[in-house]
Amino acid sequence: MATNRIPTFPSIEAENATLETVRQRQAFVENCLRLAYVGNLGGSPQSTVTFTDVNVPVAGLYQMEIDYMTQGQRSLFVSVNGNTAKQLDLNGYSFGTPNSKVIKVVLHAGSNQIEFKQSGDYAPNLDSPSPFHH
Numbered sequence: 001m002a003t004n005r006i007p008t009f010p011s012i013e014a015e016n017a018t019l020e021t022v023r024q025r026q027a028f029v030e031n032c033l034r035l036a037y038v039g040n041l042g043g044s045p046q047s048t049v050t051f052t053d054v055n056v057p058v059a060g061l062y063q064m065e066i067d068y069m070t071q072g073q074r075s076l077f078v079s080v081n082g083n084t085a086k087q088l089d090l091n092g093y094s095f096g097t098p099n100s101k102v103i104k105v106v107l108h109a110g111s112n113q114i115e116f117k118q119s120g121d122y123a124p125n126l127d128s129p130s131p132f133h134h
Contacts, residue, residue, distance in 0.1 A: 037069065039125040041076070042118035049116045049126055059109040063132055066101045069094070070124035079115045080105045090124050098127055 038049055056062065068076070070092040077085040092099045105114075116126060 037125045037127045042122035045119040051114045054112040056107045062107050063102050064105050065130050067098050067127035068124040074124045076123040077117050
């Protein structure tokens with residue numbers, strides 16, 4: 001009897017990414033993975049959070065859940081494999097309560113690069129973007 005397997009993907013966390021002009025924050029935020037997140041993203045064109053080794057088994061359209069925290073509306077830009085960044089308008093009611101947004105991204109089989117940035121205003125605090133197959 002054949003069984004369908006749902007692929008699992010490793011959790012990737014913002015505090016383990018390459019950080020440029022942003023800070024890792026250790027905080028007791030109960031619903032954050034490993035109780036840590038990245039804050040102070042934004043305010044400079046050099047302010048980025050980059051994941052350089054996001055591996056998926058097959059090329060295709062994936063959904064990516066982005067876990068973030070903000071109070072009020074803030075925007076964040078996401079770029080995959082150097083393509084044009086897309087703006088995400090995110091909203092929340094507390095910097096202590098994580099929210100999630102799911103977006104669609106096209107990933108290559110093997111290694112991919114995902115970059116988050118905000119060169120103008122400050123972006124939401126970032127916890128963990130996680131891709132899963134659509």
